[in-house]
Amino acid sequence: MTEMTEMTENVMNNEVDLLPAEDVIICNNVHKWYGDFEALRGISLTVKKGEVIVILGPSGSGKSTFIRCINRLEEHQEGTIVVNGTLLNYDVRNIAEIRREVGMVFQQFNLFPHLTVMENVTLAPIHVRKWSRDHAEEAAMKWLTRVGIPEQAEKYPGQLSGGQQQRVAIARALTMEPEIMLFDEPTSALDPEMISEVLDVMRDLAKSGYTILAVTHEMGFARTVADRIIFMDYGKIVEENTPNEFFNNPRHERTKLFLSQILAH
Amino acid sequence: MTAWYQNLQTKVMPEREIHFDFSQFVNENITRSWALTLWLIILTYLTFQVTFQQFSESPIVTAFVVVLWLVTVAITVFNEITRHHNSWTFWLKNNLYSSITNVELSLLLVLLIIAAVRGFFGYAITRASFTPDPEAAAANLAQFEQPGANWGAVLDNMRNLMVFRYPHDETWRIWATVIYVGILLIVSAVIFSQERFRGTWTRRILTIIWVLTPLITFGLLLGVGRPSGVMNPDVVWGGLLLTLIIAVFAIVASFPLGVLLALGRRSKIPGVPAWLTYGVAILLTAYFLYTATLPQLEKDTDFWRQIISFWPLIILFIAIAFQRTFNGNVVAAFSTLYIEVIRGVPLITVLFMSIILFPILLPKGTEVLSTWRVMVAAAMFAAAYLAENVRGGLQAIPKGQYEAADALGLKTFRKYWLIILPQAIRVVIPAIVGQFTGLFKDTTLIAIVGLIELLGVANLISAQPDWLGVRREPYIFLMVIYFVGSWIMVSSSRRMERNLGVGER
Numbered sequence: 047m048t049e050m051t052e053m054t055e056n057v058m059n060n061e062v063d064l065l066p067a068e069d070v071i072i073c074n075n076v077h078k079w080y081g082d083f084e085a086l087r088g089i090s091l092t093v094k095k096g097e098v099i100v101i102l103g104p105s106g107s108g109k110s111t112f113i114r115c116i117n118r119l120e121e122h123q124e125g126t127i128v129v130n131g132t133l134l135n136y137d138v139r140n141i142a143e144i145r146r147e148v149g150m151v152f153q154q155f156n157l158f159p160h161l162t163v164m165e166n167v168t169l170a171p172i173h174v175r176k177w178s179r180d181h182a183e184e185a186a187m188k189w190l191t192r193v194g195i196p197e198q199a200e201k202y203p204g205q206l207s208g209g210q211q212q213r214v215a216i217a218r219a220l221t222m223e224p225e226i227m228l229f230d231e232p233t234s235a236l237d238p239e240m241i242s243e244v245l246d247v248m249r250d251l252a253k254s255g256y257t258i259l260a261v262t263h264e265m266g267f268a269r270t271v272a273d274r275i276i277f278m279d280y281g282k283i284v285e286e287n288t289p290n291e292f293f294n295n296p297r298h299e300r301t302k303l304f305l306s307q308i309l310a311h
Numbered sequence: 312m313t314a315w316y317q318n319l320q321t322k323v324m325p326e327r328e329i330h331f332d333f334s335q336f337v338n339e340n341i342t343r344s345w346a347l348t349l350w351l352i353i354l355t356y357l358t359f360q361v362t363f364q365q366f367s368e369s370p371i372v373t374a375f376v377v378v379l380w381l382v383t384v385a386i387t388v389f390n391e392i393t394r395h396h397n398s399w400t401f402w403l404k405n406n407l408y409s410s411i412t413n414v415e416l417s418l419l420l421v422l423l424i425i426a427a428v429r430g431f432f433g434y435a436i437t438r439a440s441f442t443p444d445p446e447a448a449a450a451n452l453a454q455f456e457q458p459g460a461n462w463g464a465v466l467d468n469m470r471n472l473m474v475f476r477y478p479h480d481e482t483w484r485i486w487a488t489v490i491y492v493g494i495l496l497i498v499s500a501v502i503f504s505q506e507r508f509r510g511t512w513t514r515r516i517l518t519i520i521w522v523l524t525p526l527i528t529f530g531l532l533l534g535v536g537r538p539s540g541v542m543n544p545d546v547v548w549g550g551l552l553l554t555l556i557i558a559v560f561a562i563v564a565s566f567p568l569g570v571l572l573a574l575g576r577r578s579k580i581p582g583v584p585a586w587l588t589y590g591v592a593i594l595l596t597a598y599f600l601y602t603a604t605l606p607q608l609e610k611d612t613d614f615w616r617q618i619i620s621f622w623p624l625i626i627l628f629i630a631i632a633f634q635r636t637f638n639g640n641v642v643a644a645f646s647t648l649y650i651e652v653i654r655g656v657p658l659i660t661v662l663f664m665s666i667i668l669f670p671i672l673l674p675k676g677t678e679v680l681s682t683w684r685v686m687v688a689a690a691m692f693a694a695a696y697l698a699e700n701v702r703g704g705l706q707a708i709p710k711g712q713y714e715a716a717d718a719l720g721l722k723t724f725r726k727y728w729l730i731i732l733p734q735a736i737r738v739v740i741p742a743i744v745g746q747f748t749g750l751f752k753d754t755t756l757i758a759i760v761g762l763i764e765l766l767g768v769a770n771l772i773s774a775q776p777d778w779l780g781v782r783r784e785p786y787i788f789l790m791v792i793y794f795v796g797s798w799i800m801v802s803s804s805r806r807m808e809r810n811l812g813v814g815e816r
Binding site for chain 1: 711714717733
């Protein structure tokens with residue numbers, strides 16, 4: 047707690063106005079334990095508005111756990127997380143506020159199989175944002191068109207290919223008009239030829255100014271789209287760098303080893 | 312160089328060759344083990360016995376069956392040893408005549424089935440009496456050496472079986488209920504099955520009508536609006552009417568209760584903190600030890616009585632069990648306790664408790680009618696089993712569905728109502744329908760606690776002076792009713808599964 051910055055203190059004292067507007071995610075010394083196992087060992091990270099951050103690291107390094115902490119799918123036990131000026135704590139209203147502003151895309155898509163694509167996409171806007179059905183469907187159609195599958199609106203998720211399902215999942219998150227998008231290995235469950243259609247959508251989003259945190263193994267995406275790359279290992283941030291520096295000039299031994307392993311094959 | 316398949320084509324099927332080694336056949340199929348030989352001897356003996364007996368009963372049919380059997384067996388055997396099956400001998404070889412045992416069993420079973428069908432038709436139709444007049448029925452049956460069914464008992468008592476003591480001049484209420492529900496079912500079958508009515512007002516209004524239907528039908532059947540006031544259900548409801556009311560009420564009422572119990576048992580709400588549980592438990596224990604145990608110890612010298620006077624310690628054990636098992640989660644503890652207690656008790660016990668024990672617990676002067684008590688008991692009983700079925704469905708829902716709902720910002724109620732329960736219940740429709748057919752048939756137990764439902768009426772018929780001792784016919788009639796009822800439930804569930812695409816995903 048000693049490392050707590052002035053900004054997070056301000057938030058805790060409800061002096062939200064003093065917060066610089068461009069810092070949308072502030073994590074300070076975040077710790078998380080699963081029983082005795084410490085999954086996150088003090089993560090500190092500040093994300094500016096519109097920044098695209100790619101989190102890399104070997105499996106089990108805590109990347110997914112970290113971004114799942116940001117919208118409280120996992121609970122952190124120590125440290126502070128502030129999203130869009132809202133402190134993430136046990137207050138249910140704060141959690142709801144944050145989840146409304148943070149969209150998430152999962153590795154396994156997690157579409158609702160008993161609802162059509164249109165119902166999947168309009169569900170949260172209608173029931174959380176309290177939009178009218180017409181308004182929600184209009185917005186849903188806009189996003190389905192943007193991700194390139196407007197013609198699939200009346201189908202059920204089970205009738206779509208993996209790539210199409212993941213694009214529906216992205217549209218579902220975006221229709222809620224979030225400021226921040228979290229991607230948890232969005233392409234890992236896809237066939238190779240479907241990966242590019244999802245990455246294209248993500249690239250498009252990055253260009254249009256969304257704040258993006260993505261856990262991925264797509265090095266090409268990381269190299270071309272990311273503003274910053276975070277490399278994690280054993281629940282810690284080992285290296286934080288621009289893509290260019292990260293791939294061409296890694297500073298840490300662990301990073302070099304990781305890069306040599308993934309680039310060698 | 313010719314391709315290999317040209318050689319195959321030129322190889323014309325030769326004359327039928329016989330591939331049969333008698334000693335090998337006997338060795339493999341008869342004398343392989345002494346148990347097989349013994350079994351074949353017994354089976355052959357039985358088959359001969361049955362065949363001869365059936366010959367004397369009805370020579371023509373039996374002869375026809377035996378000849379058909381002999382011919383088909385002969386052709387199949389011939390085709391088998393010449394390795395030249397056509398499609399139907401191939402089927403016969405695979406399905407009916409695959410071994411000596413099966414050859415004999417085929418004949419034996421066909422003869423027995425024919426005998427059973429003939430016996431049943433003889434009893435139920437040929438030698439039966441259909442007149443509701445008891446004297447004419449007795450005369451009818453006297454002509455036969457073996458008298459058949461006396462259906463007059465059922466026909467004469469049809470109104471009793473259906474509605475028992477429901478007043479004659481209020482019968483229109485029954486018909487009104489039947490017609491109302493019938494029309495509602497037909498209309499909903501159309502509206503709920505068609506995609507274009509999804510989310511329209513038609514559907515919403517129909518749902519509201521369905522929600523009101525229990526009230527409407529109860530009002531109709533109880534006689535709301537009669538000049539002489541509402542009827543007493545303990546007196547006027549009976550027969551199939553009572554069976555259906557109890558079954559439908561138990562099914563409808565147990566559903567929400569069961570779902571709540573299932574959710575309760577899985578609830579992860581933060582429980583009562585351990586210090587609070589233990590603190591209260593220790594205080595209570597100390598209080599009772601001081602006020603109850605101490606005086607008892609001074610008064611009693613008997614060792615066992617002194618031991619028993621330490622009963623307040625049980626409070627501590629309960630507190631420890633509650634904290635250890637449920638982490639202080641009161642909801643989960645209550646749901647689990649309810650489910651396990653009810654599941655550990657037979658339905659008849661629950662019914663007896665509702666009839667005999669419950670009135671004792673009520674304050675003096677208040678009374679709850681037996682019909683209501685039994686209905687509630689059946690619903691509470693069904694809810695415990697339903698809760699376990701639904702819990703199974705909840706466990707089948709992947710964690711990702713909960714996470715996706717959470718990530719979209721859906722709160723707990725909407726998450727379960729819109730995402731989790733529709734999927735969970737869909738998964739367990741077959742199990743739930745199985746349970747409900749069981750419940751429908753279990754309503755017969757109500758006859759034991761004194762309400763005259765379908766089985767109760769059937770028991771009464773054999774005590775009527777006109778139809779003294781006629782038992783089988785009403786029971787067969789009951790069997791048909793229960794079968795038809797269960798079949799309707801099962802087949803409509805199958806249709807529902809198909810419409811909802813269960814198991815497709």
